[in-house]
Amino acid sequence: KILAILTCVVAQALAWDDVILQPPSDKQGSPAMLLFAQGADIRTDQYSSILGLLQEKVPFPLWVGIPQCPADVAAIPFGLSSGISRVTKAMTEQGMASPSHTFYAGHSLGGAMMPDYVASNAPDADGMFLLGSFLTRKYKTGTTDEGRPQVEYPVPTLTVGGELDGLCRISRIVEALYTQITFSADPASATDYMPVTVVDGMNHMQFASGEPPSFVKNNDIKSEVDEETAHLAVVTDVSAFLTSIVEGEPSDYLRQRVKDTVEYVKPITDALLIEGYEQFLPPCYCETEDEYGGLQYGTCVSTPTCNGGVPWTGQVSQIVMAGLDEPEVKGLSITATDSIHLVTEERPSCHLPHIHGNPEDSANPGSGDTPPLCDSPKECELEITTVTQPVYDNSGEVDIWRAHFSVPWIDTGYLPITANELKTKIKSRQAVWEAAGVQNVSYVETDGFPKDGGSGDRCGEINQAAIDWALSKLPEKTRERYEQYGQKLTVGADIGTCAAGPCWIWDPLRFNKDNDANVVNVQSVGFPSENKNSYPCGEGKLLPCSAGFHYCKLLSPARALEWMYVDGLKNMLGTNKDDAEGTVAVESKAEEMKCWEHGFENGGLVWIETGASCKTSVDCVNMCDCDARCSTSKPQ
Numbered sequence: 001k002i003l004a005i006l007t008c009v010v011a012q013a014l015a016w017d018d019v020i021l022q023p024p025s026d027k028q029g030s031p032a033m034l035l036f037a038q039g040a041d042i043r044t045d046q047y048s049s050i051l052g053l054l055q056e057k058v059p060f061p062l063w064v065g066i067p068q069c070p071a072d073v074a075a076i077p078f079g080l081s082s083g084i085s086r087v088t089k090a091m092t093e094q095g096m097a098s099p100s101h102t103f104y105a106g107h108s109l110g111g112a113m114m115p116d117y118v119a120s121n122a123p124d125a126d127g128m129f130l131l132g133s134f135l136t137r138k139y140k141t142g143t144t145d146e147g148r149p150q151v152e153y154p155v156p157t158l159t160v161g162g163e164l165d166g167l168c169r170i171s172r173i174v175e176a177l178y179t180q181i182t183f184s185a186d187p188a189s190a191t192d193y194m195p196v197t198v199v200d201g202m203n204h205m206q207f208a209s210g211e212p213p214s215f216v217k218n219n220d221i222k223s224e225v226d227e228e229t230a231h232l233a234v235v236t237d238v239s240a241f242l243t244s245i246v247e248g249e250p251s252d253y254l255r256q257r258v259k260d261t262v263e264y265v266k267p268i269t270d271a272l273l274i275e276g277y278e279q280f281l282p283p284c285y286c287e288t289e290d291e292y293g294g295l296q297y298g299t300c301v302s303t304p305t306c307n308g309g310v311p312w313t314g315q316v317s318q319i320v321m322a323g324l325d326e327p328e329v330k331g332l333s334i335t336a337t338d339s340i341h342l343v344t345e346e347r348p349s350c351h352l353p354h355i356h357g358n359p360e361d362s363a364n365p366g367s368g369d370t371p372p373l374c375d376s377p378k379e380c381e382l383e384i385t386t387v388t389q390p391v392y393d394n395s396g397e398v399d400i401w402r403a404h405f406s407v408p409w410i411d412t413g414y415l416p417i418t419a420n421e422l423k424t425k426i427k428s429r430q431a432v433w434e435a436a437g438v439q440n441v442s443y444v445e446t447d448g449f450p451k452d453g454g455s456g457d458r459c460g461e462i463n464q465a466a467i468d469w470a471l472s473k474l475p476e477k478t479r480e481r482y483e484q485y486g487q488k489l490t491v492g493a494d495i496g497t498c499a500a501g502p503c504w505i506w507d508p509l510r511f512n513k514d515n516d517a518n519v520v521n522v523q524s525v526g527f528p529s530e531n532k533n534s535y536p537c538g539e540g541k542l543l544p545c546s547a548g549f550h551y552c553k554l555l556s557p558a559r560a561l562e563w564m565y566v567d568g569l570k571n572m573l574g575t576n577k578d579d580a581e582g583t584v585a586v587e588s589k590a591e592e593m594k595c596w597e598h599g600f601e602n603g604g605l606v607w608i609e610t611g612a613s614c615k616t617s618v619d620c621v622n623m624c625d626c627d628a629r630c631s632t633s634k635p636q
Contacts, residue, residue, distance in 0.1 A: 017068045018087050019044045020094060021052055023061035030100035031061040032126075032246065033091065035084050037074045037110030037117075039132070041213030042205075044068050047107070049209040050231045057239040060246055063096045074106070074113040081117060101126040101246055104155075105238075107207045108132050108167065108216075112412065115139070118155055127245045129158040129238050131207040132168040134176040135194070136411040137279065144185040147305040149281070151180045156193050158241040158254075160234055162202035166220040166574070169566045172413035173198055174268045175279055177261065182269075183280065192250045195241065197257045198264060199225075199233045203575070206230035212575065219414075220575040221566070224481075267473040268565065271558035274312045275419055276340065276390060281307040283340040283390075287348055292361035295349035299385050300339035309338030310388040312557055313424055316469070318353075318386050320462045321550055322432040323446070331378035332436050336426075338386045343423045343505055353427045353549060355435045356383045364548050366434030366441075367531045377436040386426045390419035390556070416567060418558040421509035424551065429458065431531040431548030447528040447550055449494055457494040459524035459552035464491045467522075470560035478565065486568040487515070489560055492523040494552075503527075509553040515571050520563075527551035595630055609634070 023031060036051060038044050044066040051064045067083025070076040102125050106114035111133025118125055119139075135153055142150035159180075161173030177196040184190035201224030205212040209227060212220060223230065237257055244251040262269075272280060284306035288298030302308035318336035323329065341351040357373045358365050366372030374380035393415060429446040448454030467489050471479060495510065497503040510523035531548030595612040614630035 016083070016086065017044050018083070018090065019048060019064075019066040020087060020090055021048065021055060021064035021066075022094065022096075023055055023063055027055075027059075027061035029060050031063055031097055032058075032101040032103060032242070033088070033096065033099035034062055034064045034103045034105060035087065036064060036066045036104075037080055037106030037114045038066060038069060038072060039106075039108030039110050039208065039216075040073050040075075041215060042108070042208050043072065043210075046208040046210045049227075050207065050235065053231055054235045054238055057235050058242055058246075060243075062242075063091050063099065065091050069110075074110040080110075080113055081121065084117070101242075103242060103245075104128040106130060106133060108204065112136065115153065115157070119153070123154040125155045127156045127158070127242060129160065129241060131160050131234065132162060132165055132204050134159050134161075134168070134173060134413065135180070138411070140179060144304070147303070148183065148185070149179070149305070150183070150185060151194065153194065156241075156245060158238060159194070159196040160207075160237055161196070161198045162204060162206065162223075162230070163198055163200050164202060164221040164223055164569070164573075165204040166566065166570060167204045167216065168413040169417070169562070170198060170265065171268050171272075171417050171562045171565065174265045174272070175277075175417060177258075177265065178269055178272070178280060181258065182262065191255055191258050192244070195254055195258045197237050197254075197261045199230060199237075200264070201225040202230040202233065205575070207234065216575070218574070218576045219570075221569050222573045222575055222577070264475075267475065267478075267561060268558075270473060271470065271561040272418070274310075274315070275422075275556045275558035276307045276310040276312075276338075276388075277418070277558065278307070278390065278392065279417070281305070284308050285341060286339075288339075290354075290361075291356065294361065296352050297354035297356070297361070297385055298339070299337050300341070307340065309340050309386075310390060310422060310424075311338070312466075313338035313386050313388045313422065313426065316465055316557075317422075317424055317462045317552070317554060318384055318426045320465050321426050321429055321458055321552075323429050328438055329377040329433055329436055331376075332374075332380045332382070332432075334382050334384055334432070336384040336386055338388050341387050341389060343387065343389045343425065351387045351425075353384065353386045353425045355427055355431060356385065357435075364431065364434070364531050366437065367431075367548070369532075372437040373435045374437045377433075377438060380436045382432065382435055384427055384432070386424065388425070389423040391421050391423060392417075393420040416559065416562050418562045419556040420559065422554040422556050423505065424554050426550055426552065428528055428531060428548050428550040434531055434548075441531075443528075443530040447530075449496055449526070451493075457491075457524070457526075458528070458550055459494045459526040459554060460491045462552060463522050463524055463555040466555045466557040466560050467491070469557045470564055473561060474564060481573075482564045482568060485572040486518075486564060487513070487571040488519045489555075489563060489568070490519050490521050492521040494524050494526040497525055497527055504551050504553075507553070509555065518571055520568070522555050524555075525553040596634060 047066055055062045065087030067087045069079040069083055074080045104114050104118050104125055111130040115135055139153050140149050140151050142152040159176050163170055180194040181187050181190045203223040204220045205216050206223055206227055240251040240254040284300050286300040287295050288300055290297040300308040314336040363370040430441050430443045433441045444453045445455050497507045504527035507525040512521040528550040595610040595614045
């Protein structure tokens with residue numbers, strides 16, 4: 001596509017649709033300059049409204065230049081750089097004095113390209129803001145003293161995301177917030193230098209105005225706020241950021257916005273953490289010696305530089321598989337610890353789930369070859385280690401956003417960022433019960449597929465737990481939106497595979513969509529084995545064999561939650577669906593939001609309810625021009 005576009009550049013050069021916005025006449029003082037990169041296929045004049053509002057909001061004269069890139073695509077080589085030179089010259093010719101501050105910004109693909117331009121061509125710029133875009137992972141180049149990865153960028157940068165952005169998803173903005181601020185060696189300084197905020201109810205196109213291009217329309221989500229509200233919220237954040245740089249004083253308002261955003265997106269952050277999200281910390285893939293002198297059952301411990309295991313597997317998956325709520329094992333408790341490994345690994349060792357406590361490494365306690373570890377489940381405590389390999393889909397091959405605009409990297413925010421599946425090796429229900437002293441445990445009943453006489457789909461039960469966990473974490477309005485419009489996640493029967501490990505390894509978790517019924521049926525591939533064989537097998541004890549395992553391809557709770565926030569809404573709430581208004585109101589039973597402002601009472605500074613209704617804190621700030629919040633109860 002790039003070669004075809006380049007042939008048109010010369011012809012277009014004589015008729016660039018650049019936009020120059022001069023400052024309002026009532027603004028006094030030294031001028032500042034803003035250079036803004038357009039989103040893909042979005043006309044330059046579609047940013048006049050939001051950037052004109054920004055000019056009115058900032059307390060200094062701000063010149064704005066929006067260069068048109070070839071074919072309205074900022075990724076075309078040299079198109080952005082030549083456009084910046086062109087509009088800078090045009091602003092000077094129109095009377096712009098030498099600017100005291102120079103800012104850069106962009107939306108969508110323009111926001112994805114602008115950081116690279118600034119880092120290479122303007123590293124001394126005063127600031128940058130990114131709308132519906134973010135600093136990509138290539139800038140995660142630093143480390144703390146203890147080795148924790150850190151984001152580094154030469155220019156102060158504000159990132160603003162929309163809750164209902166269908167192209168730059170909120171979960172990727174959460175990643176930016178966590179890696180830039182929460183995970184920073186100095187979160188307070190990072191809050192001022194690289195703040196991240198999210199606007200409630202806003203979608204991707206609302207960072208601009210007018211009719212969306214086809215790609216945006218086909219992938220965005222209907223907003224829950226009108227354009228005026230969305231623009232005001234964005235501009236209030238951006239104005240606070242730019243003003244703090246010009247005046248040399250941090251913005252208390254923006255600090256509070258970041259704090260509020262951290263709380264607002266906490267369900268997503270918690271989901272990524274319990275998944276062991278690899279972009280927060282990469283996997284350790286460590287080889288740890290176990291109590292038998294081998295590597296098969298060693299536990300990989302997390303460090304400041306890497307993540308040892310998937311918390312969900314130990315905290316939930318193994319517990320559900322063990323069936324601790326069944327009367328047969330009343331009183332049994334389990335401590336399960338997971339390690340992340342490639343399930344295809346054989347050297348230096350394969351890695352297997354294990355119930356610890358027996359002096360013989362290849363024993364299956366309670367199965368007949370060795371006695372159980374407890375006389376009965378009552379007050380029995382078992383220590384189990386498990387193995388998980390999270391599999392991520394955002395490798396670029398299926399990223400339509402990247403392919404459509406010929407973007408040369410894979411971190412676009414378009415695809416889900418969470419694990420596509422968790423390849424999980426855990427101990428079977430039969431193995432756990434026998435180790436706890438339960439007699440005459442039927443493998444078919446505890447771990448067999450229902451079609452073969454089993455009492456339940458064990459992997460499916462874990463998937464249901466992931467869906468239930470995600471639903472329980474959703475904020476009330478988000479849950480009501482999903483329940484009212486979302487494509488529901490349901491759990492289907494477990495699927496068997498051939499009687500060999502490689503079949504299970506490459507047989508994926510199924511997502512069976514039924515758009516007409518507005519549901520997605522999730523089916524796990526299960527691979528259980530009877531608790532009777534000694535293991536591991538093979539010369540040098542390097543190969544696994546079937547012995548009291550129950551392997552599952554599992555739904556990550558983070559993927560379930562991300563679906564409820566973003567992808568699961570598009571079937572009914574996509575902007576390409578028929579809707580006269582273009583926005584959607586979720587029927588909410590939530591308490592009414594009221595404005596609270598800081599005031600003095602009894603000699604102290606307290607929050608005082610004003611009685612005014614609001615949707616966001618921006619509404620309250622504009623009413624009183626003071627420190628104010630929008631909340632159902634008194635802010636903390």
